[in-house]
Structure formats: structure tokens, C-alpha cells
Amino acid sequence: IEGTKxxxxxxxxxxxxxxxxxxxxxxxxxxxxxxxxxxxxxxKTSDILTELNEDVREKILENxxxxxxxxxIDELDTDDAADIISELPDERRQEVISELEDREHAKxxxxxxxxxxxxxxxxxxxxxxxxxxxxxxxxCVREMRKQAEEVTRxxxxxxxxxxxxLKGRLSLKDLLTTSTRTPIKxxxxxxVDYVNVxxxxxxxxxxxSKYDLEAIPVxxxxxxxxxxxTIDDIVDVIRxxxxxxxxxxxxxxxxxxxxxxxxxxxxxxxxxxxxxxxxGIGAAAIMEGFEEMISxxxxxxxxxxxxxxxxxxxxxxxxxxxxxxxxxxDIRGSINNRLWKEMLLAFLxxxxxxxxxxxxxxxxxxxxxxxxxxxxxxxxxxxxAGIIGTFIPLFLNKRGIxxxxxxxxxxxxxxxxxxxxxxxxxxxxxxxx
Amino acid sequence: IEGTKxxxxxxxxxxxxxxxxxxxxxxxxxxxxxxxxxxxxxxKTSDILTELNEDVREKILENxxxxxxxxxIDELDTDDAADIISELPDERRQEVISELEDREHAKxxxxxxxxxxxxxxxxxxxxxxxxxxxxxxxxCVREMRKQAEEVTRxxxxxxxxxxxxLKGRLSLKDLLTTSTRTPIKxxxxxxVDYVNVxxxxxxxxxxxSKYDLEAIPVxxxxxxxxxxxTIDDIVDVIRxxxxxxxxxxxxxxxxxxxxxxxxxxxxxxxxxxxxxxxxGIGAAAIMEGFEEMISxxxxxxxxxxxxxxxxxxxxxxxxxxxxxxxxxxDIRGSINNRLWKEMLLAFLxxxxxxxxxxxxxxxxxxxxxxxxxxxxxxxxxxxxAGIIGTFIPLFLNKRGIxxxxxxxxxxxxxxxxxxxxxxxxxxxxxxxx
Numbered sequence: 001i002e003g004t005k006x007x008x009x010x011x012x013x014x015x016x017x018x019x020x021x022x023x024x025x026x027x028x029x030x031x032x033x034x035x036x037x038x039x040x041x042x043x044k045t046s047d048i049l050t051e052l053n054e055d056v057r058e059k060i061l062e063n064x065x066x067x068x069x070x071x072x073i074d075e076l077d078t079d080d081a082a083d084i085i086s087e088l089p090d091e092r093r094q095e096v097i098s099e100l101e102d103r104e105h106a107k108x109x110x111x112x113x114x115x116x117x118x119x120x121x122x123x124x125x126x127x128x129x130x131x132x133x134x135x136x137x138x139x140c141v142r143e144m145r146k147q148a149e150e151v152t153r154x155x156x157x158x159x160x161x162x163x164x165x166l167k168g169r170l171s172l173k174d175l176l177t178t179s180t181r182t183p184i185k186x187x188x189x190x191x192v193d194y195v196n197v198x199x200x201x202x203x204x205x206x207x208x209s210k211y212d213l214e215a216i217p218v219x220x221x222x223x224x225x226x227x228x229x230t231i232d233d234i235v236d237v238i239r240x241x242x243x244x245x246x247x248x249x250x251x252x253x254x255x256x257x258x259x260x261x262x263x264x265x266x267x268x269x270x271x272x273x274x275x276x277x278x279x280g281i282g283a284a285a286i287m288e289g290f291e292e293m294i295s296x297x298x299x300x301x302x303x304x305x306x307x308x309x310x311x312x313x314x315x316x317x318x319x320x321x322x323x324x325x326x327x328x329x330d331i332r333g334s335i336n337n338r339l340w341k342e343m344l345l346a347f348l349x350x351x352x353x354x355x356x357x358x359x360x361x362x363x364x365x366x367x368x369x370x371x372x373x374x375x376x377x378x379x380x381x382x383x384x385a386g387i388i389g390t391f392i393p394l395f396l397n398k399r400g401i402x403x404x405x406x407x408x409x410x411x412x413x414x415x416x417x418x419x420x421x422x423x424x425x426x427x428x429x430x431x432x433x
Numbered sequence: 434i435e436g437t438k439x440x441x442x443x444x445x446x447x448x449x450x451x452x453x454x455x456x457x458x459x460x461x462x463x464x465x466x467x468x469x470x471x472x473x474x475x476x477k478t479s480d481i482l483t484e485l486n487e488d489v490r491e492k493i494l495e496n497x498x499x500x501x502x503x504x505x506i507d508e509l510d511t512d513d514a515a516d517i518i519s520e521l522p523d524e525r526r527q528e529v530i531s532e533l534e535d536r537e538h539a540k541x542x543x544x545x546x547x548x549x550x551x552x553x554x555x556x557x558x559x560x561x562x563x564x565x566x567x568x569x570x571x572x573c574v575r576e577m578r579k580q581a582e583e584v585t586r587x588x589x590x591x592x593x594x595x596x597x598x599l600k601g602r603l604s605l606k607d608l609l610t611t612s613t614r615t616p617i618k619x620x621x622x623x624x625v626d627y628v629n630v631x632x633x634x635x636x637x638x639x640x641x642s643k644y645d646l647e648a649i650p651v652x653x654x655x656x657x658x659x660x661x662x663t664i665d666d667i668v669d670v671i672r673x674x675x676x677x678x679x680x681x682x683x684x685x686x687x688x689x690x691x692x693x694x695x696x697x698x699x700x701x702x703x704x705x706x707x708x709x710x711x712x713g714i715g716a717a718a719i720m721e722g723f724e725e726m727i728s729x730x731x732x733x734x735x736x737x738x739x740x741x742x743x744x745x746x747x748x749x750x751x752x753x754x755x756x757x758x759x760x761x762x763d764i765r766g767s768i769n770n771r772l773w774k775e776m777l778l779a780f781l782x783x784x785x786x787x788x789x790x791x792x793x794x795x796x797x798x799x800x801x802x803x804x805x806x807x808x809x810x811x812x813x814x815x816x817x818a819g820i821i822g823t824f825i826p827l828f829l830n831k832r833g834i835x836x837x838x839x840x841x842x843x844x845x846x847x848x849x850x851x852x853x854x855x856x857x858x859x860x861x862x863x864x865x866x
Contacts, residue, residue, distance in 0.1 A: 246679050250753030274789075280736065280738055280742050301720070302718075304738055305716040312845070320682075344695060349702060
């Protein structure tokens, strides 16, 4: 790419969608990337910047002056602008804000920076179309035309009173089908879903997807309209939420990607592996306690990995179902019922598996007592693992802790230890030592 | 609830949003649920039906006559209508379709039923606003008003030629800001993203979220406009996709929920547990191969659960990162680089953990050779586990198999076996038997 002339490159890139240019830039080295950003005009680069990988964006912004960044920011909607500015180091942030040309825009961005990025306030944009209930349709359409020029996509038109308090909405459809002389007060829909600036992003996502909303107005503590959130931001929230749960289930703490640095990846994974190490040492200590059995019943020791694996798998299955149910708000009924059901389920699964295992061991070792000891304890281990896997996320959730941390290594490790302990205790009982 | 008079109940429910009524109905018994559905008018109940839990809906529909179902369907948009009809048994389906009053609507639903539910055709609705490029704005607005009455939400206005071939779009914003006398040909935007009816739902989701689209037109093989997909349907696709991957990682095959029957839950889980059982028996066979060591070096056997757990955890971590990267299309560079990076990462993690383990075992058993044997093999096991965890999903993906099946029990089980084998081989080498 870098061989061609500026003008040809420019022409080529003008044709491409900004999201695609962002993908290309993600793959280039820093020098080339900065070169392209400086080559294109800020209308396009501002959009490209929002689509870039966070690390790449950080590095490119370091190579731009505060004035250049300010030019990009001036082109962006307030929500994207606030997101990018919040990634800058503190003093750069001040510099960039002071360089912004549009002071109204700057004020709005500063307002958005106040909110937590995982709250409705952190997601919302200030660009929206609103009308006063006391206007007539004439004034209204004139005002809306003015506003619409600043708003990328018009979803709903919100209606406020003289104190900016949200009263309702005007749908675009009504606008297309109503005559232009009706006063606003008579045609607006007084019912409107809204969220509070301090609501959690997750909850906003739940409300919007439950009611199939494409945009939702945001109000402050006094019910004044302060912004709106659009569904495309919510899609990102849902995606991130799902990814976070998935990574936690796999034993990865921080939000990392395959392309992150080795140091970031290590920090995200090592703590969970350390937990597994501690669990393994615990399991070794338990097995040492049954050392006297090892010479006569070595076979019991051969099956510990099987017992540990089954305990871990069942625990993860149970907890995943519960964590997912909690995330979707469809866990109903009492904890007791849930535990009973899980016990029954685990028992059925355990019974099937134990019968298979019994015959395998019996044929292999020609010793039905050993086979019985191993398979009978398998059932108990599976039932206990199912109960632990169900109980822990429910318990954490009641305590207000994210139950997703209970899936993955946490459940696996605790179930390994419990499983092995139960296994040896029951086997000892049956073999009768 | 069932004590109150019909009229009171009706008044109460009229006030509530249909998504909330659906939640209430999900919790009622079948008789009460059917009663409420019959009580409310079909404008509201049709929306409630789309929001119900699938199992509940199926049972309620069984209690309604074909005519009653057809009344509900008449109220729905074509995409929701087709979804509900596709859940009916074959002959009921025909009956219901023949009872539909609006024949135009019926024809469109039948068309939608032809498409796979996981394709763009299966997601799209026939309700959209379109204009012919040869119209002027006058005709256009008149036509649009007619069409807009049938469309719940107007997103974009699509422009077609005389052969229904998609030419571009008119934005609502332009509509608000342009004078009414301009001919369509001059004002439409000739660039428009679209998908083909046969594109996979997942791919549609990727395109829409990459370009932040709120609706996308669907064309057939001849580029004729046949429908449109809105972002709210895509939100469901993204959510389901994430849930499927999460469940696979936890070893749950089918799409099940916490409230499903024991039989459904068992079928979803048992196959994976059986895989674990086979793996455990394999591990036992490997350990038996090293039986001669058991009397002198029992401690090696005590640490097998630790080795197996670490191998499993590292494998799941590596595969989760890869699976997620593949899902988001941000795995770049060659497989070789990826494997090298993962090996380095695993080696670093392994080294840290092995050093800790070395000192623990040394202090505990006062035997540095045993401690060395165990911790040195831990490093190798972790590195191998990382490689397997990276390689398998990449390999499956190249073969066109969903890499998500490689996470969870599949990786855990294979890593358990490899881990234990490597562990005993290396330990034997170091201790020097």
C-alpha cells in the first residue's frame, strides 16, 4: 500500500467504508497507520477512530497533537467523543477539550465524562430530537429540521415540558401520517419507557431488549431529559457481557483478546491457575491421608483423575445453567426446588455412568467389590458436585456477587477436592478397611 | 388473580406492557394462561404470544382453535407470524394458513416459511417502506403514508427500479430536511448495504454490528428487494449465539434452560459426561502402566489430580481465547505465530507455578528429586496443554466445524489423558527408574 501516491491512496480509501478502513489500519504498523489517519480528512478519520482496536487507537492518538485530536472529536457524536477522550491521559484530556472548536459540543462531552462508563449516563449521547409540548406542529417541524442535522439517526422525537421534564414521545410514523396543523400536546404519546442516568448498562440492555426498543431516553434525578441511548451501543454491551461470562467460565479474569500482549494474557490467567494449584495440593494431601490403602488397593488411586474430572464437569454444567438463567432473569421458584431437581438430575446421570463404570472395572480387574466401591462413590460424587454447582452461584447472586465467577476453575477446583475426599471415604467404607 | 371479575382483570392487564404480561403468563398454569389469552383481544395477545417461553406457547396454541390462532397471526408482522406458524405441527399449519383473513399477508408468510430459520430469509420481515426510483417525491410520500401504516417502525426507505431491483435508500433525515418537489432519482443514496436471503443469520449479525446498522434490506438471487431485517432480531441472534457457545464450553449440547424437563437436561449433559468417563478410564489405564512405581513413589500418584486439573484449565483458557477471537473475526496472522505465542505464555505461567510447587513439595516431603520431577513435568504438561488448546479450535475452524465444541469437556478430557501420560513419563525419566 505504502508505495502508491497520496492522491491514489486517498481516492482508494474514500471508496471504502470506515469500518473496513479501521480493520485495515488495525493490521498496519504504527507509522503507516498514523500516515493514513493524517492523510484522510477528519470527517472520515473520526469514524475510523471509533472503530479501531483500543490499543491501536491509543498509540495513534499519542502521535497526534491535541489540536489534531480535537478536530477529530469535533466531528463525532458526543457519546463516541466522550469514549475516546476518556481513554486519554488526564492532562492530554484537558488540552484536547480546550482545543475543541464547538463550545456547546465541548460542554456536552464534559458532562458525559462525569458518568461511569458502565452506566446509562456513560452510554448515552446528547444528540437527540426533542420538542416542547407547548409548541404547535409548525414550530416543531422547523426546530426538528435544525436538530435533525446534528443527529445521525432519528429514532423517536421526545416531548418535554418547559422544565425539560420528559413527558412522552412523538413517533416518526405519526409524523408521516398526521396533518401539519395539529398542536403537539394533542398528538404526543404520553407513555414512554426511559432509564435513569445512573442505571447500570446491563439493566438498560435488559429493558431495551425486553421491550424491543431501538432507542431509549435517559432522564436525570429530576426526570429531566438528558440524553438517549441507541440499540447499537446496547449490542456492544450485550456482546461484552456475554464475552465476560464466557471468559470467566474459562478462567480468564480480565477482558483480554487473542492479540493482547503476553503480559496482559498472563495476568488474566495466572490467578485462576494458581487456584488450581492450591486445589491440587489439597487433593494430594487428602490422598496422602489414605496412603495405607495404596499397596492393597492401587486401583482406587488410578481412578482419582476420573472422579475429579466427573466432579468438575458436573459442577460446571450445573453452574452454567444457573448462571445463564440468572443472567436472563428466568430462574424462578425456590432454591430448594432447584436443588432437588439438580440432585435428581445428577443422580440419574450418575447412575447411568456408574453402571457402565462398574462393568468396565469388573471385567478389567475381575473384582466386583472394587468395582462397586468405585462406581458407588461416583454416584455420590456426582450428586454432591451437582448440588455445589447449583448452590454456589445462587448463593453468590443472593449476596450481590456476580455468579459468573463461580463457573469455571472455581467450581472445578472445589469439586475436585470434595470429590476426591468423598470418593476415598466411601470406597474405604465399602471395601471395609 | 383468578378470583377477580373478568372486567377488572381485563382493565388491569390492559395497562401492562405485553412483554410483562408474557412474563406473568409464563408462570401461570395452562388453564389460567389460556383463559387470559382468550380474555384479551387479539391485538394484544398476538404480541404476548411472541414473547412467551416456547414451551408455554406451544401448549397454549394446542388449546386454541385454528381460527383463533389465525386471528392472532393476522395481527402480527410477517416475521413473527412465520416464526409462530413454523412451530405448529404440519397439518395445523395448513389449517391456520387457510383461516387467515388477509390473503396478501398469508402469501407473504408462506413465502417466509420457505427459508431456513437460521438464514437471512428466516429473520426478515416483509413489512418495509419502499419507493420506485421513477416516482417523484409527491407520489412517494403518498405511497409511503399508505405503507407506513402497516410497518411498526420505519427505518430506511428503500429505493427500487421497475424490476424491484434494490437501487439504494432514502434516509428519514433527508425526508425531514428536503423540499417535497425533488424527484426520487436525484435524492436517493445509491450506496446501500444489503444481505442475500440465503446468508447465515450469524453473518447478518456480523455485518449489521460492524457497520452499526439498525435495519438491512434483504435481496434474492436476482438482487430484488424481498424483505428487511431489523436490529432487534439481530440482538436475539447475538444472544443465542453467545449462549450456545457458553453452554458448549460448559459441556451442555442442546439449547436448554434451567426450567426445562429433567429428561431434556439429561440428554443435553450425559454425552459430555460419558466422554469424561471414557477419558477417566483411559487415565486409569495409563496409571496402571506405571504401577511398579507406586510402592516407592506414591507421592507421584497423589499429584495426578493436580496435573490433570492444570492441563484441563490451561487447555480451556487457550481454547476460549481462540474460540472468542474466531467468533469476533479478530484472529489474524498465521497459526504458527499463534502457537509460538501460546507456548511462550504457557511456559511463563508454568514456570511460575512449577517454582511454587517445587518448594511446597520439597518442604513437605523433604525430597528435592521428587519435587523436581513433579514440578518439571508440570511445566511440560502446561505447555502441551496450551498448544492443544490453541491448535484444536483452529484446526476445527479450518475444517468448517464450529470450534466452540472444542472448549469445555472435549479439551479437558483430552488434556487430562495427555497430561497424565507426559507427567509419568517425565517423572520416571527424572527419578531415573
